[in-house]
Amino acid sequence: MHQPPVRLTYRLLSYLVSALIAGQPMLPAVAAVVTPQGKTGMDKAANGVPVVNIATPNGAGISHNQFKDYNVGKEGLILNNATGKLNQTQLGGLINGNASLKAGQEAKGIINEVTGGNRSQLQGYTEVAGKAANVMVANPYGITCNGCGFINTPQATLTTGKPVFDASGNLQALDVKKGSITIEGQGIDASNSDALSIISRATEVNAAIHAKDLKVIAGANRVGADGSVTAQQGEGAAPSVAVDTGALGGMYANRIRLVSSEKGVGVNLGDLNARQGDITLDANGKLVVHNSLASGALSAKGESIALTGDHKASGNLTLNSQGDMTLSNGSLNSDGDVVLNANGKISHANEKLTAGRDATLTAKNISQDAASQINAARDIAAKASDKLTTQGQMTAGQNLTVSATTLTQDGKLLAKNSAKLNANTLNNSGSVQGGSVTLGSTTLNNSGSLLSGGSLAVNAKDFTQSGSTGAKGKADITASGKLTNSGSLVSDDALTLKAQDVAQNGTLSGGKGLTVNAQTLTSGKNSVTHSDAAMALNTTTATLDGETSAGGDLQIQADKLSTAATASFRAATLSASPRGKRRWQARRRHRRR
Template sequence: MNKLCYRLIFNRVRGMLMVVSDITRSGYSRVARSPKRTSLSETRVKISPLSFALWLAAGVVSLPVQANIVADSSAPGSQQPTVMATANGLPQINIQTPNSQGVSRNQYSQLDVDARGAILNNSHQNTATQLGGMVAANPWLSKQEATVILNEVNSRNPSQLNGFIEVAGKRAAVVIANPSGITCNGCGFINASRNTLTTGQALIENGQLKGFDVNGGRINIEGKGLNDSDADYTQIIAQSVAVNARVHARELNVVTGRNQVATESNVTTVKADDGATRPEFALDVAAIGGMYANKITLTGTEKGVGVRNAGELGASAGELHLTVDGRLENSGTLQSQAALQIASNGDQDNRGNIVSQQDVTLTSGGTLRNSGLVSAGRNATLSAGTLQSSAESTLAAGVDGNGTLSQPGNLLLNSQGELKAQGKNLAHDQIQARGSRVDLAGSQTSADAIALTSTQADISTQGATLAGRTLGIQAATALNNDDGKLSAGSLAITAQTSVTIAVCCASRTVKR
């Protein structure tokens, strides 16, 4: 008969009144009962529905919540959010009062979100939400709503984000910062404009969020992945990032390494090596993983730490930029609608596909190895200390959406050391290949104009087929065309020592 009756109990651990059913039994019910005494913690009170609603909104009363979201009791009171439940049982976080810069700072000892999701209450009035239904006004927002909701986690454990986080009320930028790491499995944001997952400490200056100080930590994307396509901008900032599921965003920026990073994802300071164990890869995208956005920018600053992609990175409407201090390994697909640029201080090894509807620019401070496909709708430029493109490879410029060489485009190959391009080398307009030694043996090389230049050693077109309207060869020593075929309307050959030609078909041939 008491199932509809409730009473208020003072929870000493939480330091607040809580509502419990009148039929709820104590966890010590098996212990012999002491004589009944009336105490403050068990006093029954009669409250009106209106009073109860006000107490609930203010956080004086809390409905039981099964979520693992706990405000940090050691933080200043003005940075402790109030955690309660929505009418349908979702975690509701009444964020703290924002400062004059619109930043609401909230500290937690635990911030885990289950598959049901959670609400960040940024409304000064009752409002409807997609996940939690109607949400009561946040009493901490009587003066203004937040433009930035900063959520800082002070814990030894990574945050587990397994559901969506929805901003109730005014749209705002959301930051989840946990130096111990973040795992996202089906996470995302609703009604949030600019979102950040980071293992950095927040840098606050004059009330403004200026950036993040990253000393370590890893962000894992797994399982159901990350869907932030509702936001204008998404950034992931950590020492390392592992992608074992799909990431969807409009504009995606990933910064890895031990850095100080501005809120716009610009690296302001790269930290010196502290001697600690470094991750093997700053960004590791598995075969089942992928990143999809209109525009993607990836920056890795930690010396010698590379990027490995076995999945797919796709910029469907804009550019894809990847800059890494270490090496790049690609066995998957890197593609963009606009310019695609990859720069590494270390080696690059492409065994997959690198494709752009516009320009492709690959720059390596070490050896650039290609046994896959590099295709550009316009120009393809490859520059390296040493360039090696195998017999199985394809380098192409001026390729349209149907895979046909129908658009203006040049293939530009430049190596400080030896240049090998022994596969298919194709361009609508020009092919220029320059290295200390140039080896196109066995290749199929075709363009309107072909120019080969060696600065220190010979040029080999042995067993190759070269076809163009004009063909110019400048060898520092010899030209070896054994079993090869040179076909051009105009052929000019310059060699300091010897010229060996198997088959030559040209209306005009000049030898020097």
């Protein structure tokens, strides 16, 4: 083939096309403008589709082609990797073989590197004629894809990096320091390829990307052939956003992996769909995702994370934020585990989180508004090193554990098995229900309801109880300081109270027994202290001015005992020091019924 005249013809054609485009600035399409250098040649198929006769591959099987300009028009472009006399193609029909190639020595990989200063416009399909080969378009000045795609190409790569080769001619790395890739209009169709990689300093997605295995790497990086990503100094100012998905953009693939390495540079993604595998996102800036669907696992890392819309993973769903994490106006759903970790705050606002197995939340602060829910088929564990505030609902199919330095509970905490709450300061004005309930706190305030279907255990320094606390099983209440009850503290089984001081102005009731051990016990005149069975009040000083009643024996042991109220019991055992006994005898006003 006599190539120089062909190159001259196409050079003239490129000038003509450029002039036409300049005269019609509103025309969106571009014709193929390909100006090869070195041993790369140009030809045409019978129907006019441009054909690039690629350079002879090196010892590693790579055909390295350099172009001053590289564009693909709507008619497409054929990369000739064929050695037969006539070769069938989808875009151009029958074409001649490439004289630069020998049978059995076709290219395994084709790298088309742009050395000029113009951005590449890819508006059609690129087809590898002959033996299938991987294709890379490398243009540091940028690439725009509008309707581009690949045929007979196992792996396709669009990059703004410079190819780096080792001594054997293998592709060693891509050196990315600048440049952006834009997907717009008709998007990109790599669904016929096994893998698509988009590697640039910045990527803008304003149209759909269709692929099988999709990898997007953004930032100034050295990207190794082994998949390693090493951040490096870029040229010029960093972009404001590393990967940005517009309203019409989206990524649809079997698997999706995204890495954005540039410190503090955000990632804004929408409509991620991994039909047969995982979604993996790793951003060194703020990560924003609106809507995602993974048939495998979904994992995301970011300097901070904000999720809106609906997110579903058939596998585990894991989010890790170096700062804050915001989940709002949508749903987070996993058939496996949901694991949320943040060094800052996790915020739930109008968000429904559902785990097919366990849900685990760990952060400095956690907040949940009234419109939010956390549901798990098995266990829920929410741990805040500082503050945890919930106004919504947490429902565990098995066990629920909530811990914080300060826990403010205004919603509903529900567990089929055990519900455990631990905090230095615990304020409950909502509802806590479990098969068993355990609370540990320095300062515990309950103005809501604490209800156990089994046992109830409370261990606090000070316990202020103005709400409803009840258990079907045994209830053990310990306050090393003061216990103040103006609500109802009830057990269908035995109720045991241990405290330094007990101020009883509500209802204390143990269906199968009531025991109070305290230094001081004071019951107000409107209080009710009752047991259907026996009652034992063991105290140093007791002032009983309310109703005290026992269906069984009543035992009162005190050094000082005074009462201005009636008492009913089957039998009484009163024990005091001689001095205390005389005082009780002087003031007692009890009657045996």
